[in-house]
Amino acid sequence: MTNRIDRKASSQDELICRLAEEAADLLQWLAQFGAGQGGGVTRLLYTSAWQQAQAALAEKLLSIGLTPYFDDAGNLFGRLAGMYEGVIVTGSHVDTVTHGGRYDGAYGIVAGVLALAYLKEKFGPPLRSIEVVSFAEEEGSRFPLTFWGSGNIIGRYKTQEPPHLQDAEGITLAEAMHAAGFGQGKALDDRQPYSPSSWSAFIELHIEQGSVLEREGRQIGIVQGIVGQRRFTFEVKGEANHAGTTPMSYRKDALCGASEMILAIRDAAVAYGDPMVATVGRLEANPGVSNVVAGSATFTLDVRHPQVEALDEFCSALMEQLKLIAGKSGLSISGSPWMDGAPAMMSAELTDAARQICCSRGFSSRDMYSGAGHDAQLLAPVCPTAMLFVPSRGGISHSPEEYTKPEELAAGIVVLIDLLYLLAYKGETK
Amino acid sequence: MTNRIDRKASSQDELICRLAEEAADLLQWLAQFGAGQGGGVTRLLYTSAWQQAQAALAEKLLSIGLTPYFDDAGNLFGRLAGMYEGVIVTGSHVDTVTHGGRYDGAYGIVAGVLALAYLKEKFGPPLRSIEVVSFAEEEGSRFPLTFWGSGNIIGRYKTQEPPHLQDAEGITLAEAMHAAGFGQGKALDDRQPYSPSSWSAFIELHIEQGSVLEREGRQIGIVQGIVGQRRFTFEVKGEANHAGTTPMSYRKDALCGASEMILAIRDAAVAYGDPMVATVGRLEANPGVSNVVAGSATFTLDVRHPQVEALDEFCSALMEQLKLIAGKSGLSISGSPWMDGAPAMMSAELTDAARQICCSRGFSSRDMYSGAGHDAQLLAPVCPTAMLFVPSRGGISHSPEEYTKPEELAAGIVVLIDLLYLLAYKGETK
Numbered sequence: 001m002t003n004r005i006d007r008k009a010s011s012q013d014e015l016i017c018r019l020a021e022e023a024a025d026l027l028q029w030l031a032q033f034g035a036g037q038g039g040g041v042t043r044l045l046y047t048s049a050w051q052q053a054q055a056a057l058a059e060k061l062l063s064i065g066l067t068p069y070f071d072d073a074g075n076l077f078g079r080l081a082g083m084y085e086g087v088i089v090t091g092s093h094v095d096t097v098t099h100g101g102r103y104d105g106a107y108g109i110v111a112g113v114l115a116l117a118y119l120k121e122k123f124g125p126p127l128r129s130i131e132v133v134s135f136a137e138e139e140g141s142r143f144p145l146t147f148w149g150s151g152n153i154i155g156r157y158k159t160q161e162p163p164h165l166q167d168a169e170g171i172t173l174a175e176a177m178h179a180a181g182f183g184q185g186k187a188l189d190d191r192q193p194y195s196p197s198s199w200s201a202f203i204e205l206h207i208e209q210g211s212v213l214e215r216e217g218r219q220i221g222i223v224q225g226i227v228g229q230r231r232f233t234f235e236v237k238g239e240a241n242h243a244g245t246t247p248m249s250y251r252k253d254a255l256c257g258a259s260e261m262i263l264a265i266r267d268a269a270v271a272y273g274d275p276m277v278a279t280v281g282r283l284e285a286n287p288g289v290s291n292v293v294a295g296s297a298t299f300t301l302d303v304r305h306p307q308v309e310a311l312d313e314f315c316s317a318l319m320e321q322l323k324l325i326a327g328k329s330g331l332s333i334s335g336s337p338w339m340d341g342a343p344a345m346m347s348a349e350l351t352d353a354a355r356q357i358c359c360s361r362g363f364s365s366r367d368m369y370s371g372a373g374h375d376a377q378l379l380a381p382v383c384p385t386a387m388l389f390v391p392s393r394g395g396i397s398h399s400p401e402e403y404t405k406p407e408e409l410a411a412g413i414v415v416l417i418d419l420l421y422l423l424a425y426k427g428e429t430k
Numbered sequence: 431m432t433n434r435i436d437r438k439a440s441s442q443d444e445l446i447c448r449l450a451e452e453a454a455d456l457l458q459w460l461a462q463f464g465a466g467q468g469g470g471v472t473r474l475l476y477t478s479a480w481q482q483a484q485a486a487l488a489e490k491l492l493s494i495g496l497t498p499y500f501d502d503a504g505n506l507f508g509r510l511a512g513m514y515e516g517v518i519v520t521g522s523h524v525d526t527v528t529h530g531g532r533y534d535g536a537y538g539i540v541a542g543v544l545a546l547a548y549l550k551e552k553f554g555p556p557l558r559s560i561e562v563v564s565f566a567e568e569e570g571s572r573f574p575l576t577f578w579g580s581g582n583i584i585g586r587y588k589t590q591e592p593p594h595l596q597d598a599e600g601i602t603l604a605e606a607m608h609a610a611g612f613g614q615g616k617a618l619d620d621r622q623p624y625s626p627s628s629w630s631a632f633i634e635l636h637i638e639q640g641s642v643l644e645r646e647g648r649q650i651g652i653v654q655g656i657v658g659q660r661r662f663t664f665e666v667k668g669e670a671n672h673a674g675t676t677p678m679s680y681r682k683d684a685l686c687g688a689s690e691m692i693l694a695i696r697d698a699a700v701a702y703g704d705p706m707v708a709t710v711g712r713l714e715a716n717p718g719v720s721n722v723v724a725g726s727a728t729f730t731l732d733v734r735h736p737q738v739e740a741l742d743e744f745c746s747a748l749m750e751q752l753k754l755i756a757g758k759s760g761l762s763i764s765g766s767p768w769m770d771g772a773p774a775m776m777s778a779e780l781t782d783a784a785r786q787i788c789c790s791r792g793f794s795s796r797d798m799y800s801g802a803g804h805d806a807q808l809l810a811p812v813c814p815t816a817m818l819f820v821p822s823r824g825g826i827s828h829s830p831e832e833y834t835k836p837e838e839l840a841a842g843i844v845v846l847i848d849l850l851y852l853l854a855y856k857g858e859t860k
Contacts, residue, residue: 233720245642246707270678279721280715281717
């Protein structure tokens with residue numbers, strides 16, 4: 001005789017088990033499109049691997065009873081039509097970086113497919129429509145442009161006026177888009193996507209791409225917001241000199257100056273406290289030979305925080321500090337930001353609901369910020385948006401080494417199912 | 431009526447004036463062989479420009495009454511035969527770096543030519559022979575090999591067994607040597623050079639390639655010794671991580687670690703005191719992109735000091751310190767020396783004589799170490815060797831911007847004349 005709690009636990013275990021298997025299978029299936037050496041996946045925008053993946057996904061959506069359609073940019077939707085107005089959308093991007101993994105982006109699509117299949121099978125048509133979306137592009141790996149997929153949906157980009165950008169082989173974005181059959185100025189069939197401003201919600205599932213969940217042994221990260229990013233390139237100028245004939249006291253060593261700055265940047269971020277992160281990832285000393293004191297050094301700076309005010313405060317104090325460091329060593333520094341991405345806050349209502357679901361499902365969760373950019377940040381200003389993370393083994397992403405355990409994938413999908421059920425099957429209708 | 435001092439001063443002024451003009455003219459003349467844009471000179475070993483320069487120099491030596499001859503490596507000598515045994519040699523290298531200046535190397539040859547011409551004209555044949563040498567190669571700019579010229583003279587290298595090295599176009603050292611008419615296993619004519627172990631002295635004049643003389647307003651640098659050099663390449667290993675999703679406290683940032691090490695290296699050299707110099711001239715962070723925490727960083731280290739014991743002590747203490755820095759940040763460091771050049775001490779007798787000459791000529795001088803390598807360091811273990819520096823404007827060398835004022839060039843030549851007179855025209859003979 002099992003009591004009610006045991007039955008509930010047992011039914012949840014079964015669901016996790018089923019979804020774990022299905023998610024692992026579906027991710028493996030999707031990874032065949034663009035499969036490379038060592039388990040790597042390369043699915044760049046509008047390439048043949050990309051076209052095969054989107055076409056196969058459209059077939060898959062059809063096979064589980066959804067209505068698939070593409071928009072003019074090549075974003076693929078699969079609709080589970082509701083009985084009343086309104087649409088809830090979930091998904092992520094189908095493109096990968098070069099030699100990437102099988103989870104980044106793909107997980108959000110697979111989660112949506114499995115959640116919709118489950119809901120349809122178990123509860124039939126919803127009150128409000130649910131759609132899964134496979135965004136055409138997010139990574140910026142073929143053309144120097146990110147968010148081409150979701151950017152077209154929110155109107156940041158237009159297929160009629162693609163930016164003039166070339167890939168490594170000199171093919172323009174417009175040429176690639178037309179060759180893949182998109183950019184015709186109309187949807188491929190008569191079904192037009194809903195305008196995102198009319199979306200009741202957008203929910204994106206994604207691997208964390210960090211190691212916080214894994215280190216803390218938690219199942220679900222409930223994203224409060226996606227950080228704003230500022231990127232800079234600085235040039236420190238000193239004097240190139242002979243490494244043998246220039247006494248230490250005569251030197252204006254740009255690399256020593258840059259080293260002091262790198263440590264000052266690290267220390268400032270540590271002192272500011274989480275979630276502030278500041279990174280110098282690239283540094284070049286010139287002339288860059290072993291027997292010449294560096295005359296100049298160029299380095300990048302990447303600063304991220306979810307609050308604009310914090311970014312302003314941190315960056316302006318840092319600029320002053322870098323100038324001081326340069327000044328005291330007889331060096332000069334110049335540089336300016338070349339990227340300034342605004343933070344995006346997730347819907348408090350949706351994150352509260354997600355937290356509540358984790359609690360009642362018994363999933364360990366934590367609120368967190370996303371330090372990486374995601375399609376969700378483009379939708380957040382337009383419609384209520386939520387984002388859920390599952391653990392990334394070793395925090396690794398953009399690599400064939402990406403891995404999340406099937407039961408961890410499944411826990412995320414259970415939360416998605418519950419959220420979609422809450423939004424699409426329950427409550428009042430307009 | 432001029433008194434004796436005035437006459438002496440006036441005669442010295444005239445000599446300086448004459449030599450300044452002759453030196454500037456002769457350097458300009460030599461710079462036509464391999465002349466490039468912006469006053470640059472490129473005269474790489476055995477190239478057509480090099481062959482033209484050596485052939486023209488041989489003509490020049492002949493025209494001033496010296497006996498020119500080549501050895502099998504292409505080193506050019508010009509002999510002013512003495513009446514008794516013994517030979518004093520002076521000179522430097524004829525090759526340049528790519529797009530170098532007209533002073534480095536060339537000054538030492540021109541000084542020798544003018545000194546011998548003056549001595550011959552004024553005093554006739556010396557007691558002991560004097561030779562000027564135009565070494566074939568010192569810079570290592572065509573083949574990855576330095577001191578091919580003086581190295582052949584002291585037996586470090588042999589033209590019969592040239593190292594198998596290729597230039598940027600795939601031509602081997604042997605092919606280049608043979609094409610230029612050298613490496614035949616014999617001298618081009620019957621005159622064989624003296625063995626360097628029988629040289630009574632070798633004296634090299636050179637531009638300082640540093641800014642100590644210029645900053646201190648001195649005319650002559652009397653080189654006590656040429657520093658020993660050790661060069662290392664280190665690799666610092668940490669963990670590559672996402673710049674957005676990795677909190678500061680989770681990072682093992684190899685570039686931050688390398689920055690700490692670079693500052694520790696600088697501080698250790700400053701604390702050790704002159705003439706210790708330590709330089710990190712090249713640094714590379716990997717993967718080296720703005721949004722990834724560096725997983726590894728590679729940097730070079732160049733350490734120079736005239737005493738082997740000081741190099742040993744400094745380098746071994748530094749290695750310990752770098753390991754400590756790596757350890758406290760969860761990083762590892764590996765690396766080892768790939769160059770270990772011994773210091774070379776100049777002859778105390780010759781440097782004393784040079785100091786005495788400067789004093790009686792009224793030239794301001796200082797003792798100093800050479801932080802750069804020179805042909806003199808190969809001769810120093812074999813025969814009594816001296817080296818004299820003249821100022822380099824801005825400390826610049828290996829550049830078309832190299833410059834030394836004609837009167838500064840002349841002061842060096844006057845000291846050389848006096849030294850050669852002392853060694854070749856005076857004293858007892860065997």
